[in-house]
Amino acid sequence: xxxxxxxxxxxxxxxxxxxxxxxxxxxxxxxxxxxxxxxxxxxxxxxxxxxxxxxxxxxxxxxxxxxxxxxxxxxxxxxxxxxxxxxxxxxxxxxxxxxxxxxxxxxxxxxxxxxxxxxxxxxxxxxxxxxxxxxxxxxxxxxxxxxxxxxxxxxxxxxxxxxxxxxxxxxxxxxxxxxxxxxxxxxxxxxxxxxxxxxxxxxxxxxxxxxxxxxxxxxxxxxxxxxxxxxxxxxxxxxxxxxxxxxxxxxxxxxxxxxxxxxxxxxxxxxxxxxxxxxxxxxxxxxxxxxxxxxxxxxxxxxxxxxxxxxxxxxxxxxxxxxxxxxxxxxxxxxxxxxxxxxxxxxxxxxxxxxxxxxxxxx
Amino acid sequence: xxxxxxxxxxxxxxxxxxxxxxxxxxxxxxxxxxxxxxxxxxxxxxxxxxxxxxxxxxxxxxxxxxxxxxxxxxxxxxxxxxxxxxxxxxxxxxxxxxxxxxxxxxxxxxxxxxxxxxxxxxxxxxxxxxxxxxxxxxxxxxxxxxxxxxxxxxxxxxxxxxxxxxxxxxxxxxxxxxxxxxxxxxxxxxxxxxxxxxxxxxxxxxxxxxxxxxxxxxxxxx
Numbered sequence: 001x002x003x004x005x006x007x008x009x010x011x012x013x014x015x016x017x018x019x020x021x022x023x024x025x026x027x028x029x030x031x032x033x034x035x036x037x038x039x040x041x042x043x044x045x046x047x048x049x050x051x052x053x054x055x056x057x058x059x060x061x062x063x064x065x066x067x068x069x070x071x072x073x074x075x076x077x078x079x080x081x082x083x084x085x086x087x088x089x090x091x092x093x094x095x096x097x098x099x100x101x102x103x104x105x106x107x108x109x110x111x112x113x114x115x116x117x118x119x120x121x122x123x124x125x126x127x128x129x130x131x132x133x134x135x136x137x138x139x140x141x142x143x144x145x146x147x148x149x150x151x152x153x154x155x156x157x158x159x160x161x162x163x164x165x166x167x168x169x170x171x172x173x174x175x176x177x178x179x180x181x182x183x184x185x186x187x188x189x190x191x192x193x194x195x196x197x198x199x200x201x202x203x204x205x206x207x208x209x210x211x212x213x214x215x216x217x218x219x220x221x222x223x224x225x226x227x228x229x230x231x232x233x234x235x236x237x238x239x240x241x242x243x244x245x246x247x248x249x250x251x252x253x254x255x256x257x258x259x260x261x262x263x264x265x266x267x268x269x270x271x272x273x274x275x276x277x278x279x280x281x282x283x284x285x286x287x288x289x290x291x292x293x294x295x296x297x298x299x300x301x302x303x304x305x306x307x308x309x310x311x312x313x314x315x316x317x318x319x320x321x322x323x324x325x326x327x328x329x330x331x332x333x334x335x336x337x338x339x340x341x342x343x344x345x346x347x348x349x350x351x352x353x354x355x356x357x358x359x360x361x362x363x
Numbered sequence: 364x365x366x367x368x369x370x371x372x373x374x375x376x377x378x379x380x381x382x383x384x385x386x387x388x389x390x391x392x393x394x395x396x397x398x399x400x401x402x403x404x405x406x407x408x409x410x411x412x413x414x415x416x417x418x419x420x421x422x423x424x425x426x427x428x429x430x431x432x433x434x435x436x437x438x439x440x441x442x443x444x445x446x447x448x449x450x451x452x453x454x455x456x457x458x459x460x461x462x463x464x465x466x467x468x469x470x471x472x473x474x475x476x477x478x479x480x481x482x483x484x485x486x487x488x489x490x491x492x493x494x495x496x497x498x499x500x501x502x503x504x505x506x507x508x509x510x511x512x513x514x515x516x517x518x519x520x521x522x523x524x525x526x527x528x529x530x531x532x533x534x535x536x537x538x539x540x541x542x543x544x545x546x547x548x549x550x551x552x553x554x555x556x557x558x559x560x561x562x563x564x565x566x567x568x569x570x571x572x573x574x575x576x577x578x579x580x581x582x583x584x585x
Binding site for chain 2: 280
């Protein structure tokens, strides 16, 4: 098709490609970071909900985003079981250690039988942990080259043998026996918190109140509140994501502005010809804006493809989970389009105001 | 014959650094509809300045220009652009075609800028046929000779039926043979469509193709 917009884009393929990539970068940044935050958040919530306990009983301040303290006596387990409405109570030590992509990972020490009964997780390979150097992992962790019989290092360089793989994901991906964890952390008779399953979930508020009244001075919390989404648990993450979105928009604006400025400088005489032909300011601005929007649209498509590919390969190599949302995709697309339109506007306005005689004489 | 263009006492002064340069010093000109007029004169006498003023690309320092009943000098920039779009066609010495568009694409662009509804493929093909460019429609300017490019430029200038065609040294970059061909096309347009043409030229032979020749010197018509 004989279109000035398409032919101008094709005339400078390298510059057009760089402009498209600039917009794509902004789009991909938004998609990848929001996808990662959503993925982490949903993964956390999914694993938390698979615990199938409605209440967490703990000491105040014992659990933070990346640290826990095993300062709760396991004697509370039997006391809680005696409270009306409680179906079962399971002690858990949650421990964070240096590892992996994020620099920190977590492992749980549990009573395997009571935990599996409460949460409904099942072994798909192997058996539950018995010895102090045995560990059970979920299928996602197992896919990262950790089959049954392999070793995982925890607590520095101590090796633990993978004796079983479980599903579905529930809580931490790695689980030791409670005794093994107590031994490793030197906290006999202690746990981080107690998971409480209610006989009738509709009565969870009443049961929580009863636990609080029976065992005052502790923190009784609903698991839905305890395992919030990532955005709420990491301070400043929401602000970080907003700043990121703004940066992505700025990148798109600057790239398109630079590309259009260069284009217009090169095509000064063509703009003079357009003016001699009677093209109005509005027409000239619209032609340049259409070219910028064409580049932006291509950039958006490339950005989506890049983020999908990057998400796939990052997940393959790190098991980080991406969840791309339609709302963020629309936001990224809007950033690409608006950034492109805004970026082109100043060069377009300058072009529209060029003196036609001077422009025609431009070499 | 109706008067299609009237310029009264045109003056144009440029500011070059700290110096004022008077390019036109009171030019009065009347052009009849259907006239083929040549403007001759030495370099720097104000021919191109006068052409740019008549086409609304510049505004005069003093004077008045009426094009097909519309006052160009009293108009805003947007209005002058509108008058130029509807009433003026330009042909330049350096052809000034869009290199990324085919011959037909250049004409279609002119039609799109002109607006006013759909493009007119029949008119476009008629013009291209008359200028002997039918088999060159899908060629880009780099694939055309100088003469062919200038004929495409001429086709682009007349495709929207302008009141006046302003040609600035249209044969200046052509050899003798192509110059003769392009001049013949100008004459054909003038004869067949009663197209009014004002042409700047240094070439006396080109000027002989016209019905009237005016001479300029030092910003005046002599």
